Amino acid sequence: MMISRGLFGWSPPHMQPLTPVSEVSEPPESPSPYPDPNETGGTATAAQAEDDEEMEEPDEVEPPPAAVPFSQLFACADRFDWVLMIVGSVAAAAHGSALIVYLHYFAKIVEVLAFPNDSGHQRSDYQFDRLVELSLTIVYIAGGVFISGWIEVSCWI
Numbered sequence: 001m002m003i004s005r006g007l008f009g010w011s012p013p014h015m016q017p018l019t020p021v022s023e024v025s026e027p028p029e030s031p032s033p034y035p036d037p038n039e040t041g042g043t044a045t046a047a048q049a050e051d052d053e054e055m056e057e058p059d060e061v062e063p064p065p066a067a068v069p070f071s072q073l074f075a076c077a078d079r080f081d082w083v084l085m086i087v088g089s090v091a092a093a094a095h096g097s098a099l100i101v102y103l104h105y106f107a108k109i110v111e112v113l114a115f116p117n118d119s120g121h122q123r124s125d126y127q128f129d130r131l132v133e134l135s136l137t138i139v140y141i142a143g144g145v146f147i148s149g150w151i152e153v154s155c156w157i
Contacts, residue, residue, distance in 0.1 A: 088155030094148040102141050109134050 031108045074081070 078107070084155040088152050091148045091151035091155065095145060095152055098141055098145045098148070102138060105134055105137050109138075 063111070073117065074085075109131065112127055
């Protein structure tokens with residue numbers, strides 16, 4: 001008999017338990033999301049109705065706190081906090097714009113690799129020097145992204 005497996009090879013707990021259960025362990029408080037193949041349809045709905053009746057409702061539900069208007073969001077921020085937020089925002093802008101700069105240099109690398117010169121022969125020395133130059137530029141961009149990302153996260157946390 002072939003056991004059908006779910007997504008990524010996992011099977012429902014009634015076929016293969018996901019966690020070990022001992023003889024003395026308590027049953028789970030929430031019902032299993034998988035239907036029990038041994039139960040009939042009418043028995044399951046009757047058991048569910050009994051469970052719903054047994055559930056106790058909380059005495060008082062606390063209302064969520066009132067929402068703060070946007071103008072009061074930074075009411076407790078002092079000058080140093082504002083400086084950190086501005087520096088963090090500038091670093092975030094540099095971090096985000098680095099992808100555009102990277103894509104520009106990547107396109108230049110593809111252009112150097114793809115298009116030969118007018119005579120049809122590729123100039124290997126020129127091509128190598130140009131690739132080294134563009135590769136180092138991308139490494140410098142990566143360093144700038146690392147530093148700006150670090151500043152961004154450090155200032156906003």
